[in-house]
Amino acid sequence: MDESLCQLAERLDAGQLSRREFLRRSAVITGSTAAGLHVLHRMADGQTRPKMRVWLFKSFVTDCNDILARQVETWAKERKVDVEFDWATFGDREQKFVAAIEAGNPPDVAEMNYQGPMRYRAALRDVTKLAKDLAGARGGLLPYADRVVQVNGQYFGIAHQAFGGGLHIRKDVVSEKGLKMPKVYDPDVLDVAKKCQDPSKDLWGFGQTLNRCDDGNGFMQNILWDYGGSAWDKDGKPALATTFMKQNLEALKFCVDTIQKHKVQPPGVMGWTDVSNNEAYMAGKLVCTNNGASLYYAMVKKKHPLADKTAVILTPGGPAGSFTFVGAYNWGIFQKSKYHELAEDMIRWVEDEKHFEEFMKVSVGQAGPVYKSRADNPYWKTDPNFEGMKENILRSVWPGYPGPITPAAIEVQAQYVLCDMAGRVVTAGLSPEAALKEAHARVEEIHKFRSRG
């Protein structure tokens, strides 16, 4: 550019060019050079700064959300990557995935829940190598997490965290009555609930919805296992009203009886959503309730007076033992991503033990271990309430247990079949036997439908 302008200046000096023509030509040269440089700069930028779309999950533990976003941003800055964040919540997570995948526009990398690897595997990259690398360096995956992120030996998710939780119980009320912490639902929880509740003061013994929500789903599934039953047998075949009919019937009767016979649950419990028990517990209206660690986190964070009066203990069990399912949240990389190597790098970064520890320490027990070595972290001994949360995770099984995790088992959860089974008894007046058979027919239909692939 300099040379061209110099030549023009010389021609102007020599009188070969009018001043007007000099100005016109020099403006053209300067303008086109600037435009060219801008384009080159953009092209160079485009080459060195890829833009990645990252979907994170927004949990109720807001400190964790902030830390995770900050970690991804730090990684992006270091790797010179532009990151476009989006958040999925409990309410819109699956809708967003379905819409994005069907529109052919999924993110590059996303934090999925336990359903993701099984449900979206057609759109996900096989990340077996990375999954095995990370797990190998961390003592291996815990069994429940391993089941969730792999399908037939191929890994479609990188395990990240498990939401710990347990029975949140008012230790002040329980000790005032001279009672012990419950270990099984019947008779322990019933006993505590009956002796501690005072409906005239709107204090209820037990707050556990059976309604169509994650809380209802989790409880219904756990209670079938606790009574030795399940919706599935060892081979992954429907067992609700066949193999385990007796056990499932006992479990269903217990659930319904907490509302209808024992009357230890507050009015309206069948209409609750996932947040209702949190609100009721924090309002001092419940003696105990099952919940994820987000309830304890909310109390600690807000310095709620009930935080010190609350014990989080192992989820109670039944005649066959005490079972829980704690879903492992995991990272999925989508096949359509142009930046799968960067996505893998980002996952390695956030799963780095130093970074994960930073994340875990603000979670107040929510960021539970998915790898064996993480279960040994001293963090889990810093609060007596964390012990129960961690133990619940360690003994977690998976949807479909005692059989394999299958698309049908996931769909039974997603369609709230077990919640509807309880709901039909409580609200439609069906007998437990009839409700069980009705639910079994739905499980059969789902199994048949999904088996066809």
Add this chain to the structure above:
Amino acid sequence: MSIARPLPAKTTLDVRPSARAWRLARVLGADWRLGFLFVLPIVTLVLALVAYPFGYAVYLSMTRKFVGMPPVFVGFENYVRLAHDGFFQRAVGNSAIFTFGSVAVKLVLGMAMALVLTSPIRFRSVFTGILLVPWVAPTVVTALNFLWIYDGSLGVLNYLLVKVFRVMPQGVGWLSEPGTAMASVVFVNIWRGFPFFGISFLAGMKAIPADLYEAAAVDGASVLQRFHHVTLPGLRNILIIVVLLSTIWTFNDFAIVYILTKGGPGGATMVLPVFTYEMAFGAQRLGDAIAVALYMLPPLALVIILLARYMRRGSAR
């Protein structure tokens, strides 16, 4: 050297239209080319935005379609399976109860609202404004407010009934008990929808000539007789249109039911729009979900045809 050859006879300047063009002009009119040009943009838009998505939806409803996987054609299998599905059958029944129960009450309340607002009362404009609030408020806000009002433990309704007025010893699970769940959901739809009836009837009543009422009064007609023989016939067309429109909107109402109950407990409030949504995003059976949506088409189409017929008749007059 080239030899100039005479042009063939056919290429002489013949301005007569060909027989085909002549036939087309006779059938479609002289300006058919220009006519097609004018119609083309809207036809393209309708094909792209209505016909193609609808056709594709019909096709998808006949497939087994999972997320991220290509559809597999299964014919009418989804429709047949749904017809035998107890949950779907209950959703059809619930939709009917929800729609007709809600529209019937909205009709009565709307009429009462219009009658009150046409009578000579003070602060009529203020009342009109207040009564329009439920209709103006966003549905999501309305539903979330009622979710709180109905809450069994922390809701204001139980608080008033138990603590303030002491009419009940214990709160009611408004959204969770068999006798109250559907009624509570219907009530919210009524609360939100009746001002539309009221304001439409009010406009219709104002268009009825006062002479008719005076003549009826001179003839000795009572208030009820004037309502029956003057007001109702004067409102006939508006009434039909409002009822039909509200039927379509109520039948399609998703937000209120989804926010309040998600169709629970145990499917007691499951209506077809929520069932469609649950099938699509919960079960992730896209073919079945569209089949459910298309099951809603015939009754809605019938209502729409009736509505269009009445509206056309009205404009012809």
